[in-house]
Amino acid sequence: MRYAFWPGCVSRGACPELFEAVVRVSDRLGIEMIELKEASCTGAGVLSEQNPELADTLNGRTFAMAEKLGLPLMNICSTCQGVQGRINYKFQNDATYLSRINERLAEEGLHYSGNLEIKNFLWVLVEDVGLDKLRSMVVRPLRGLNIAPFYGCYILRPSKELGYAEHPERGKYLEKVIEVLGAEPVDFYGKSKCCGFPIVTMNRRNSLAMAGDHLLEAKSKGADAMVTPCPLCHLNLDAQQPDAAGIKGQPIGLPILHLPQLVGLALGIDPEAMRLNNHIVSTEAVTEKLKVKV
Amino acid sequence: MLEHDVLVVGAGLAGLRVAIEAQKQGVDVAVITKVHPVxxxxxxAQGGINAALEQEGSPDSWEAHAFDTVKGSDYLGDQDAIEIxxxxxxxxxxxxxxxxxxxNRDETGHLGVRAFGGATYSRTFFVGDITGQALLHVMYExxxxxxxxxxxxWFVTSLIVEDGVCRGVVAMDLATRRLHTIKAKAVVLATGGAGRxxxxxxxxxxxxxxxxxxxxRAGAPLMDMEMVQFHxxxxxxxxxxxxxxxxxEGAYLLNAEGERFLGNERNQFYAPSKMELAARDVISRAEQIEIDAGRGVDGCVLLDCRHLGxxxxxxxxxxIWELAMDFANVDIMKDPVPIRPGVHYIMGGIKTDVDGRAWDVNGGGWGGVKGLFAVGECACINAHGANRLGANSLLETVVYGRRAGLTAGFYVKEAPTALLSEAKMADDESRxxxxxxxxxxxxxxxALRLEMGEMMNSQVGIFRTKENLEGALEKIQEMKLRYRHVPIQNKGNIFNTDLQFHLELGLMLDCAEVIALSALSREESRGAHYRLDFPARDDEKWLKHTMAYYTPEGPEMDTLPVTITQWEPTERKY
Amino acid sequence: MQVSLRVRRFDPESNQGPYYQTYSMDAPDYYTVLDALIHIREETDGTLGLRCSCRSAICGSCAMRIDGHAKLACKTKIIDLTADGGEVTVEPVGNMPVVKDLIADMKPFWDKIRAVDPWLQPEGPEPEREYVVPNEAMQDLAGAMNCIMCGACVSDCTVLEAELNRGVPVEKTWLAPAALAKAYRFVGDPRDDHQYDRLEKLSDSGGIWDCTHCFECIEVCPKGVAPMDRIMALRDKAVSAGITNNNGTRHAKAFHDSIKAYGRLDEVTLVPKSVGFFNIRELLPQMPTGLRMLKAGKLRLPHKAENKKKIKQIVDSLDKEQME
Structure with a gap:
């Protein structure tokens, strides 16, 4: 299993623990990743507000780089998945537009055919690695842990452009993975809602209230921790959690794990190597329950 | 008691257009509607709205449009109304x-047009295939x-008529079931058709x-109610x-053999020259003949859009791509979609003059109710006669909506204020x-509504006979008796739709009766009204309108002459 | 097929709170959720309250939550939701008060529509004939005019939900997707002469910059209006019109500049750049987050793309093109 790998800005910035975790977990699972070091930020949908064609060109460039390697593209960020998926859909359904983009890419000697497969790590886990194989590699079952899956938006919507017609089960993958790892998924309403991150600077109160609502709901349903495939959600749910608690007027204290960290724990990877102590909200509750030392 | 100068009942395109125009006259206007306006x-209405807009180099003219409309109406339309x-x-x-x-625009940025049935020139202005929606939402703006x-x-339960003058309505606030008397110097009905x-x-x-x-029921006569259009x-x-x-836009109608059957000469009803763009009554009849002759597909013929691209x-x-996909599971880009004729529009309705007045101002001898106006599909100003041309209905709502609004605005300025009792409200409450x-x-x-509807479709449908119509009237009488004992399950006050639909059914039974009796009385075939026992148009006897008046014993039928200004009836061929 | 409809019931005239009632039936394959609800209302339970009219996705009456998401009941086939013997959950729309059963009070929805001055405002003398405008502009607007005001997008709007959850009075909540899509229809109309005023008002708090970009409205819109895309287009138009003195614009610009400089996003300076470096009032509340992140080793120098010069070239050239 080889992939062109787009780590996203956040795993190389404010969430280095995500990068560390995915590298180790992929190694364990036999996923070979060729990092696209020259690729740019996807623009996270924000860049397209100002200059859609710029965002499309930059992403087309990334796709062309992956295609040049002859590999599918893997990302570890829901937001990247959403933006890349949507732009790829646009290219696939508008040949004239794609050829205009290709004219620009030609200056760099790049060309994009429109046929790239783009997959978030979560989809790779379920569709390419396979749940059976994943189960067979679990050495430290996460027994006794109640994990709330938090999808966030961009790995779910817009479903049409993210291939849900062909893969209707993608909206249940987190639960499946949690189960395979030996933990118990916690069902809650907010799991597919927005974490609030995109408006943290525009409407901080709403942003924090969104995070707070989901965190408290998951907690009230018995979650020991929450897992997310999106580092931006992670920022709002983890780094902003103390402030979200402030807005909601009650303590929260719910550890938030990146998806690869959760997988890594079950595969027996050292929590410290995945920098579980790098979080704002302590993850000790998780490691203690699993009786692993950090 | 609530009170307004002009009360418009119904908030579709006609009703809103009336309200806007009346309000411009500086009078107090309110609209009452059983659903939110939009x-x-x-x-x-999907396809568009007709107008012969004067354009340089265009051979079209309002006279050409009027002639097409007269011909479309099978010469039953009143030509003064059509000219207007x-x-x-x-x-x-x-x-x-x-x-x-x-x-939609053309390549120069001017208004674009598309072709439509029964029209000599392309004169249908449109917004994609959501023209009605686009107009309604703008009118609501x-x-x-x-x-x-x-x-x-709010649901109107009765009109209040005292001394032959309409003075307001009784209406039920559906959210609370409370009845109110709303007093008005003019009541404008814009309540739409009776398709259900x-x-x-x-x-x-x-x-x-x-x-x-x-x-x-309030005493206004209904005109040409037998004229029901099958789309x-x-x-x-x-x-x-x-x-x-x-x-x-060029789609074909095909039978099971893949033949564009309208071009076939085997039947006098077909339309070898206009083909798919003949008038609706002609095409619906041809389709039904194909289906009945076993050249259909599962009770349908086929609409083929594939070549449109x-x-x-x-x-x-x-x-319509979405509708065919959602409700027939057909992608019209790839396959022809099965279709059949279906009840769509009633040309007949409340008799009015060309300003929407439902009373006889000019001594035509038809009575009516002073202070009552009607406009849109519920009215019969009679611009459609025996068959309405496509894209003339939206046009009617705005042209006659404006005229009725203007006239009502003037009328209420002159109308005296009268005292109004709440007796009617008490009647309705006990009812x-x-x-x-x-x-x-x-x-x-x-169950009763379904029975009525299916019976009407089979016995008062595209092809009618004396026997079927008499049978229908008999059944309607039975249904009316039965209706008097039909209970409702919902005894609550908040959005009691059970009660609302029950009341509506009572109103529909009246319409059904008048439609069937009018159809029985017209012993000829014209436009949408086809009598197997009287297959020819009979201008000598029936170049006139049927009129139905309410009496407690049932409708009383009469006739009125057709207004002819410049187009004498001739043979109608497409 | 055998199917059970689990319907959320509520009758304010009873003393009972909301509850779920399950109706089972043998539904033909072509049945929509609306067909099933009408069947229940007509044949088994006349007390069931719902709005519906056209049955063909044009009147907008029958929006409701079906299996948790807002949909038009008339456009949703049961066979697409569940297998034989399955269950479908039907609830009223969200974010609006429930009046009875599946009927919600749409007043908040209409108030928001009203708040964007939803009518064309041309200035100057009217032309004798039609305004001459390109068909493409009309086509774009017709896409927005496709909106049937069903309220599905408002029902599932996550921002509105968060505001209502934290007790913001409904009249103070943000404009939400439908009203903003409606606003777009005028801002994008070449015949309207109040685009700047409209955009200025829309750029205020509670307007276009409050959208969290969650795609829920695009996902649930039954008519392909894609309200969120319209909101993004409004943002672009506002910025192009020079209405930039807000956190939203600064945030977008910071994003852009970071990509231009590093090829990557630099979250560290994103917040201060968005609220303004000297905006103490707004920066202060963010400080604890920053400090916490610093302590956890999460604040680092920006990561840079290799060969970032190439990215800058692309940014510059496309920005230049856009300016022209």
Missing amino acids: RSHSNA ICREAGPEIIELEHMGVVF QVLKANTRIYEE VFEPSTNALIVTGDGISQAY PTTLKQNGALLTEGARG EDLIRERLWQ IKEIISRPDNGDRWA
């Missing part, structure tokens, strides 16, 4: 455009701008002939409409209480 059935609607169409389109309607009082989700009298029908569930029946292209499953615009379908026929208190006898209004 839920009204004007939404469902066609002459005023152009300015009305421009006004709609200025209000904000996002009409204008009402918001004018800050018009709207009683939303038939099952299936392209019409929305709300199209239950309320205003038609209420005006009739040639409706989906089998739920009766949903696929616009004539599809054929306007994806781009055109995307830009201009997107809604409703009686329905609520009925013991369960196992019967349901829904």
Whole structure:
């Protein structure tokens, strides 16, 4: 299993623990990743507000780089998945537009055919690695842990452009993975809602209230921790959690794990190597329950 | 007691247009509607709105439009009304455009047109295939701008007529079931058609002939009620409409053998020269003949859009692509879609003059109710005669909406204020209480409505006979008796739709009766009215309108002459 | 097929709170959720309250939550939701008060529509004939005019939900997707002469910059209006019109500049750049987050793309093109 790998800005910035975790977990699972070091930020949908064609060109460039390697593209960020998926859909359904983009890419000697497969790590886990194989590699079952899956938006919507017609089960993958790892998924309403991150600077109160609502709901349903495939959600749910608690007027204290960290724990990877102590909200509750030392 | 100068009943395109115009006259206007305005059935008009807009180099003229309309009406339309609607169409389109309607344009940025059935020239202005919706929403914007009082989700239970003058209505606030008397110097009915009298029908569930029946009971005569239009292209499953615009853009009608049957000379009813763009009655009849002769596909014929191409379908026929996909599981880009004729529109309705007055100002000898106006599908100004041309209905709502609004505005300035009792409200209250208190006898209004609708479709449908019509009338009498004992399950006050639908059914039974009796009385075939026992048009005896008057014993029939200005009846061929 | 409809019931005239009632039936394959509800209302339970009219996705009456998401009941086939013997959950729309059963009070929805001055405002003398405008502009607007005001997008709007959850009075909540899509229809109309005023008002708090970009409205819109895309287009138009003195614009610009400089996003300076470096009032509340992140080793120098010069070239050239 080889992939062109787009780590996203956040795993190389404010969430280095995500990068560390995915590298180790992929190694364990036999996923070979060729990092696209020259690729740019996807623009996270924000860049397209100002200059859609710029965002499309930059992403087309990334796709062309992956295609040049002859590999599918893997990302570890829901937001990247959403933006890349949507732009790829646009290219696939508008040949004239794609050829205009290709004219620009030609200056760099790049060309994009429109046929790239783009997959978030979560989809790779379920569709390419396979749940059976994943189960067979679990050495430290996460027994006794109640994990709330938090999808966030961009790995779910817009479903049409993210291939849900062909893969209707993608909206249940987190639960499946949690189960395979030996933990118990916690069902809650907010799991597919927005974490609030995109408006943290525009409407901080709403942003924090969104995070707070989901965190408290998951907690009230018995979650020991929450897992997310999106580092931006992670920022709002983890780094902003103390402030979200402030807005909601009650303590929260719910550890938030990146998806690869959760997988890594079950595969027996050292929590410290995945920098579980790098979080704002302590993850000790998780490691203690699993009786692993950090 | 609530009080307004002009009270408009119904908030579809006609009603809102009336309100805007009346309000411009500086009088106090309110609109009452049983659904939120943008839920009204004007939404469902897809294809467009006709006007011979004067353009340099265009051979079209309002006279040409008028002639097409007269011919379309099979010479039953009143030609004064037709002249007005066609002459005023152009300015009305421009006004709609200025209000904000996002009409499709041609390559020069001017208003674009498409072809439509029964028209000599392309003169149908359109917004994709959502023209009705686009117009209705813009008209609602204008009402918001004018800050018009709207009683939303209020259901009129009766008109109040005292001394031959309409003085207001009794209405039920559906959210509370409370009855109110609303006093008004002029009541303008814009309540739409009566399509749900038939099952299936392209019409929305709300199209239950309320205003038609209420005006009739209040003493206003109904005209040409036998003229019920079957639309040639409706989906089998739920009766949903696929616009004539599809054929306007070039779609074909095929039988099971893949033949464009309208071109076939084997039947006098077909349309070898206009083909798919003949008038609706002609095409519906031809389709039914094909189906009955075993050349259909599962009770349908086929509408073929494949050759129109994806781009055109995307830009201009997107809604019907979705409808066919959702309700027939057919991608019209790839396959022909099965369709059949379905009840769509009633040409007849509350008799009015060309200003929407439902009373006889000019001594025509037809009576009516002073202070009562009607406009849109519920009215019979008689611009459509025996068959309405596609895209003339939206036009009627705005042209005659404006005229009625203007006239009503003037009328109320002169009208004296009268005292009004709440006796009618008390009557309605006890009528409703009686329905609520009925013991369960196992019967349901829904069962009765379905029976009525299916019976009307089979016995008062495209092909009619004396025997069938008499049978229908007999059944309607039985149904009316049965209706008096039908109970309701819901005894509550908040949004009691059980009660509302029960009341509507009572109104529909009136419409059904008048439609059947009018059809029985017209012993000829003309436009949408086809009698197997009288297969020819009979200008000598029947170049006239049927008129139905309410009496407690049942409708009393009469006739009125057709107004002819410049087009003498000749043979009608497409 | 055998199917059970689990319907959320509520009758304010009873003393009972909301509850779920399950109706089982043998539904033909072509049945939509609306067909099933009408069947229940007509044949088994006349007390069930719902709005519906056209049955063909044009009147907008029958929006409701079906299996948790807002949909038009008339456009949703049961067979697409569940297998034989399955269950479908039907609830009223969200974010609006429930009046009875599946009927919600749409007043908040209409108030928001009203708040964007939803009518064309041309200035100057009217032309004698139609306004001459390109068909493409009309086509774009017709896409927005496709909106049937069903309220599905408002029902499932996550921002509105968060505001209502934290007790913001409904009249103070943000404009939400439908009203903003409606606003777009005028801002994008070449015949309207109040685009700047409209955009200025829309750029205020509670307007276009409050959208959290969650795609829920695009996902649930039954008519392909894609309200969120319209909101993004409004943002672009506002910025192009020079209405930039807000956190939203600064946030977008910071994003852009970071990509231009590093090829990557630099979250560290994103917040201060968005609220303004000297905006103490707004920066202060963010400080604890920053400090916490610093302590956890999460604040680092920006990561840079290799060969970032190439990215800058692309940014510059496309920005230049856009300016022209």
